[in-house]
Amino acid sequence: MNKSDVLEYLKGVSEEVKELSLKVWNNPETSGNEKESSNLFKEILKSYGFEIKEVRGMENAFIGEYGSGSPVIAVLGEYDALPGLSQSLDTKFNPVEVNGPGHGCGHNLLGSAALGSVLAIKKYLEETKINGTIRFYGCPEEETLIGKVKMIKAGAFDGCDLALSWHPMNANTAIERGFLSNNSIKFKFHGISAHAAQSPESGRSALDAVELMNVGANYLREHVIDSARIHYTITNAGGAPNIVPKEAESWYFVRAPYRKDVEEITERLFKIAKGAAMMTETTVEYEVLGGCYEMLPNKVLFDLTHKNMVEIGSPTYTEEELRFAKAIQETLDPNMVEAEIKKFISSDSDEKIYIHQKVLEKENVNSVVVSGSSDSGDVSWIMPMNLFLTATWPLGVPAHSWQATSSSGSSMGMKGMIYAAEIFSGMMYDLLNDPKLVEEANAEFNKRTEKRKYVSPIE
Ligand SMILES: [Zn+2]
Incomplete structure (x- = not known):
């Protein structure tokens, strides 16, 4: 099995991944209430032969593990929704339940992409019998910025060599620095x-x-x-x-x-x-x-992320998907949309783009500012961690909006999600086949944390 076989296998399980994502999208559960969502993830992992481990004191957190020996790779999955962001799959504001919860941050996609990638790498480990352990982390309570902080405190990440993470957004880019x-x-x-x-x-x-x-x-x-x-x-x-x-x-x-x-x-x-x-x-x-915490950069993992994003290549879209994106974009403030588009095309062009369809060049990644906060930042302070975004929402759509909820349940969102699963799979393939990458990422991490150690922000 080589890398393209892994990606081919992923294609085979992608319908199941999409189905999971839609089930979670259709049953949005807010932070701390993700009982059914976490169970859906556990059931699939169990059916593929992953061992499920509980996290002390956290009902909706878990680890799905497969393989043995090092490296031990953590893939971070989230599945919580936001209050008040209920929205049906529509290009105008149309909540399923007035003031009800909805996936306005796309965590239905976030968790499902992570799950898809571990299914593909599990197959690879099984076929090749090489050393390596993959752990899917079911991380609840991200929107309240506390889930992973508690999981770290409970020792859930002990023994991992590095962590992989992504977030649904409106552009395809590796992120070097992020989170407040x-x-x-x-x-x-x-x-x-x-x-x-x-x-x-x-x-x-x-x-x-x-x-x-x-x-x-x-x-x-x-x-x-x-x-x-x-x-x-x-x-x-x-x-x-x-x-x-x-x-x-x-x-x-x-x-x-x-x-x-x-x-x-x-x-x-x-x-x-x-x-x-x-x-x-x-x-x-x-x-x-x-x-x-803010995200601690890791150049080794940033480079590996960018390499895989380019190598795999961003998705292409149907006419219908582009129409959907255009219609969503038209509900936003045109000045905001234009400012967003300008980040991705040369400044003298009047080109209208609805979906970001390239991978942002390395030298331009800092034009995308991830100015929210995430408890994933804390994970980057206890081991090397990457971060990337894919275009799951039309350009200009902000996180935590009904437009983001709608897009996260659309085929456009699903394409960005499968792309993310491919990037994770490609990265894990590289990390399993090149132990030096793991060593270098850790050497960089040790250097960066030499003088500043992680202290839990909670008692
Ligand atoms: Zn989020």
């Missing part, structure tokens, strides 16, 4: 309730403290690095206006390209919270809900 590091924190203020008209002097408003903290945080913005992001909501603002609010709560995200900046800004935010409490004579307690 993040902290998610709730601030609970406690005051004293009183009649707001009759005896306001005996009340101490927890809501005042929340508001003053927000004022402080908004002033802080001017004195942090440009690339930092601070966002908040008020999750409890008290009850009736005629009662001085005894309890109030805000929820903050702090993000920045590097973990050290997130930690530093978080410390300053704590001071602001204490200041707000002092001003209002209330008390404050905070709860760190989660946190995650």
Whole structure:
């Protein structure tokens, strides 16, 4: 069996992979509730002879393992959906369930591509009897940025040599740097309730403290690095206006390209919270809900990813798929779409493209900024990890939108998914046949983490 035989075998199982992806898409389960989705993945892996291992304390996380000896390759799969992004397979806004959940981040594709690739490599290991272990990681709770952080804590990744990851998006590209590091924190203020008209002097408003903290945080913005992001909501603002609010709560995200900046800004935010409490004579307690790291680059794996993306070549589309993409694109702000297209064609061209159909050249990969956060970042700090994107959504479609949900259930999305499965398979084939690649990726990882070690963001 050579590489093209592996890819040929993958083609043979691709209908099953698509079917899985559609089942998950049709039954969107949000973070922490992925019971049926994780079971679907487990069932297929079991039927192909993978050994299923549980992850301590996490019902919807698991490992499907096949093979023996080294290298031990982890392939990261996710399957959680997002609240409020329900959408049918349509080119206009048309939710299946009003305000219901939907796969607006394409994790139905994400997990299924990863699964397809391990089925193909399992066949290869079985036929050739060469050394090597593949592990499909069923990773829940990505949208709440905590699943893999908890899995690392539970030791689920112990013994792996490297990890492979991808994400559905609107372009085909290997990613060298990505994800913002993040902290998610709730601030609970406690005051004293009183009649707001009759005896306001005996009340101490927890809501005042929340508001003053927000004022402080908004002033802080001017004195942090440009690339930092601070966002908040008020999750409890008290009850009736005629009662001085005894309890109030805000929820903050702090993000920045590097973990050290997130930690530093978080410390300053704590001071602001204490200041707000002092001003209002209330008390404050905070709860760190989660946190995650930025992605640690790995040049060896980046090069290997790019090589396989080019070698395999991006998919081609039918007229119908292009029409679908065009119709979806037309629902978006045209200026935003144009700006997005400009990233991928020469600036003096007026060409209209609906789907990205090339692989971005290495020197241009930094034009695609992965500015969200992901708990996959944490995995890149405990072993070498790659990241790539494929075009599963029309150009201009943002993640976490109904357009992304619709595209993730379309044949366009399926093509990007199968392409991703091919890239993973090609990479694993190379890694199994060239132990030096694994060694070099690890040597680079060891060098990069020599002075900065991973410290779990959660207790
Ligand atoms: Zn996602």
